Amino acid sequence: MYISLRDRPKAEPVGRARRGRVSSTVVTLGVVSLLTDISSESVAAVLPLYLTSAMGLSLLAYGVVDGIFQGASAVVRIGGGWVSDRTDRPKWVAFCGYLLSAFSRGWLVAAQGFAAVAALVTIDRIGKGIRTAPRDAIIAASADPDDQARAFGVHRALDTVGAALGPLLAFVILAVVPGGYTVVFVLSLGSAVVGVTILGLLVPDRRPRRERAATGTRPAPFRWRHLAEPRLRRLLVVVGALSLLTIGDGFLYLSLQDRDDFAAHWFPLLYVGTNAVYIALAVPLGRLADRWGRTRVLVLGHLGLLGAYACALVPAQGAGPTLACLALLGAFYAATDGVLAAVAGSLVDPAARASAIGAAQTVVAVCRMVAATAFGALWFALGRTESLLVVAILMxxxxxCYLIALSRRARRSRPAEAAP
Structure with missing residues (x-):
């Protein structure tokens, strides 16, 4: 099982950023994602307290809502990519997804009862699933072929700034206005509406097939056979297998909390620490992926995750192992999230780019959901240390094995690459 190291996309000259610069379209989409993440993460931060304290629902009810929040977007991501490729309108498919999420924010202010909240969370997550692949396809189309991972890094860094600001703003509001959940929801709605407006007015309507026709290249219509590309299939198998060993941030944080008082005392800020590292490393690791090899950086990211598991297993207490775990976890996301989209989009014809990105993201999301469920059962059966040790050994x-497969592919590719 291997993936070609030659994962650079074919040149698409229309509307590209010049070499060494990040396209204004990528930055604008990053601002849209920043505002949307402020909207979604501010709600996610207060949702446990809102449901259990303000609405008086049980922890079981919250568990159902949280499961929807984590998994509902996974099942529609490939569908959003497919519609984008079929219609050749990635901007407006993404717009519909952002608009759907903004719609859910508006009704959340007036929602009463478990069923209403669960339905609105489902709508929001479906909107996220619809918009993700088309948006990433626009990023890939707007970036220089040799700088795509860097472009995704810029976008993901801005996105993560919003993910960090959302909870902070929510907690500031609740500190100033105790019980002011409605204020948080209004902030969330306003941020989402501004993001949708910027997308509709400022992001260009990139149409891959029309742009290829304008350059004299006969545009290929979307075909399902595009997703049967052997390199894409191998990528999906590999990232799916590795994602089955990705247990999720929450379990790592709970493991750190269970080990010592430092993590327990600072538990609410552990998420912020991971996001801070992500923001700092997303662009440098994207640049490294474009220069050194994107699939290699994917491997490097999973080595970082293995290091995070090791830090969580270290019996030593105090700030050192905890901070190292957060740094390695943030590096893992910086080396895999945007880089995976860049790799998947480069392995197929541009007519199927959004579908390929959506397929990769769906596989990762579903496998991580399975991994979280399995690890929870393993923790219950074996305990914290033993279950984490099992996953670390498997990783x-x-x-x-992945490194060996990559090296073998590289050796096989050299004669062909040397040919004129």
Missing amino acids: ALAVP
Whole structure:
């Protein structure tokens, strides 16, 4: 099982950023994502307290809502990519997804009862699933072929700034206005509406097939066979297998909390620490992926995750192991999130780019949901240390196998690459 190291996309000259610069379209989409993440994460931060304290629902009810929040977008991501490719309108498919999420924010202010909140959270997550692949396809189309991972890094850094600001703004509001959940929801709605407006007015309507026709290249219509590209299939298998060993941030934080008082005392800020590292490393690791090899950086990211598991297993207490775990976890996301989209989009014809990105994101999301469920059962059966050790050993075995496969592919590719 291997993936070609030659994952650079074919040149598409229309509307590209010049070499060494990030397209204004990428930055604008980053601002849209920043505002949308402020909207979604401010709600996610207060949702547990709102449902259990303000609405008086049980922890079981919150568990159902949280499961919807984490997983509902996974099942529609490939559908959003497919519609984008079929219609050749990625901007407006993404716009519909953002608009759907903004719609859910407006009704959340007036929602009463478990069923209403669960339905609105589902609508919001469906909107996220619809918009993700078309938006990433626009980023890939707007970036220089040799700088796509860097472009995704810029976008993801801005996106993560919003993910960090949302909870902070929510907690500031609740500190100033105790019980002011309605104020948080109004902030969320306003941020989402501004983001949708910027997308509709400022982001150009990139149409891959029309742009290829304008350059004299006969545009290929979307075909499902595009997704049967062997390199894409291998990528999906590999990232799916590795994602089955990705247990999720919450379990790592709970493991750190269970080990010592430092993590327990600062638990609410552990998420902020991971996001801060992500913001700092997203662009440098994207640049490294474009220069050194995107699939290699994917492997490097999973080595970082393995290091995070090791830090969580270290019996030593105090700030050192906890901060190292957060740094390695943030590096893992910076090396895999945007880079995976850049790799998947480069392995197929541009007519199927959004579908390929959506397929990769769907596989990762579904496998991580399975991993979280399985690890929860494993923790219940074996305990914290033993269950984490099992996953760390499996990851330690999987990553070298991936490295060996990559090296074998590189050796096989050299004669062809040397040919004129």
